[in-house]
Amino acid sequence: VSPLWLINGIRQDRVDADDRGLAYGDGLFETMAVREGVVRFFERHMARLELGCRRLSLPAPDRALIAAEIRSVRGGCPRGTVKLIMTRGRGPRGYAPPEHAEPLRILSFEPQPEPSQHGPLRVMVCKTLASTNPSLAGLKTLNRLDSVLASAEWRAEGYDEGLMLDTDGHLVGGTKSNIFLVYGHHLLTPRLDRGGICGVMRGAVLAAAAAVGIEAEEARLSPADLGQAEELFATNALWGVRAITHCAQRGLPTGPVTRQLAAAVRGLGLEVNRC
């Protein structure tokens, strides 16, 4: 299915070659699930985008405008994936942002008629490291070559996803997901102050865990910690919670905490903002 495009509110699918998103990855993006005619966790996606805009000194987009444009691009289709790219817009050669930047909004929508079955994941630990930079950590910027190279690794090896470490050997997350380690009734997930992306579903799972009384903590974790975990799961906006049943040559069950949290977030994020 080839997606539909809406760029700065206009039906078009090309951008200027001097856009800084292309030249320097000078921008941010969000990938959002449309379910039952609703953009799931729309407010959480917009909050992360707005945080990224502040960190990059970009003007934040108007939520109502984005909601209206999503309605336009999905044209009544109740199910699919919306991707929003926001760049600093055009600029002359040179890294320094232009004084009067005019940001670009690129919306695309891929309809997905049938619900997909997200089975358990087989993951490997990738050789490609996650880029470390506290100034960009947590943000979903357009600088994603680390995930690109790591994704080529797990795909070549026949896995479903790959885990990435930083230069200090600490776990950062999956190439397109966040990861959680379960010890008893305790949840651990990598601290993302040096690299990685703070996923919207990661935030929803942490909130859901708090709501059902599961203790959760962000921590510096190493590959050895994976071997100690009783359950492992990965999250992203399109999957929700997915059990990891194979990690670094080790088989794991889909455990009770994973099931509980998968169920806890299943219906969430659909209550507001009919985009």
Added chain:
Amino acid sequence: VSPLWLINGIRQDRVDADDRGLAYGDGLFETMAVREGVVRFFERHMARLELGCRRLSLPAPDRALIAAEIRSVRGGCPRGTVKLIMTRGRGPRGYAPPEHAEPLRILSFEPQPEPSQHGPLRVMVCKTLASTNPSLAGLKTLNRLDSVLASAEWRAEGYDEGLMLDTDGHLVGGTKSNIFLVYGHHLLTPRLDRGGICGVMRGAVLAAAAAVGIEAEEARLSPADLGQAEELFATNALWGVRAITHCAQRGLPTGPVTRQLAAAVRGLGLEVNRC
């Protein structure tokens, strides 16, 4: 002066919105000086691009084709700046590179009628850190948000350039240049195995230093080392060698080693490949 564009050999200035260069910064670039009708250090630029292509598993572009396209885009103009962006081309949503990628070549040329006078530089040390990733270190990829944010810093403070450190506090280089520290007749420059870009002019200066008997070494350097240096200079493909005469509140002279190396590289890189 607005530049001329040539995209995959065709005069156009727009790219598809699903290009992976825009989506993920999945690509590389080169900025080359045209002087006296010649692309200066063309072979060095192509060698770095080809190294980047190997590291990113992109097919390397044909040097003769790039040379011919540069001739076309500059149209006989003897002086200016050529920028070549190479991306992995279009692809569906998802980090993993498509099996049959068709890379995109984006060439632009900005004529520059008059030689610019590159005076000495005033530099500050930026708060924004350089991204650390051994898999990408040295390459001129499209993931340049660290340099973008650091450039906003030095420009806001009224400097000419900013120096960047990595997460371990080691010097990486300028936002758009490589740096050299002179101690007596000895040259030091940051080792770029964890971050930064191995500049073409950096390579030319190291070769020129060897040729004139100046000992040079790549090393882990800290901001304290800047304070100890007798001379500092910065290099890039457009500047050549530029003395740093103000760094972190300290004034420095334009010293003899800087002058010698500036003179040594001045005429270099123009002997081959009339693009």
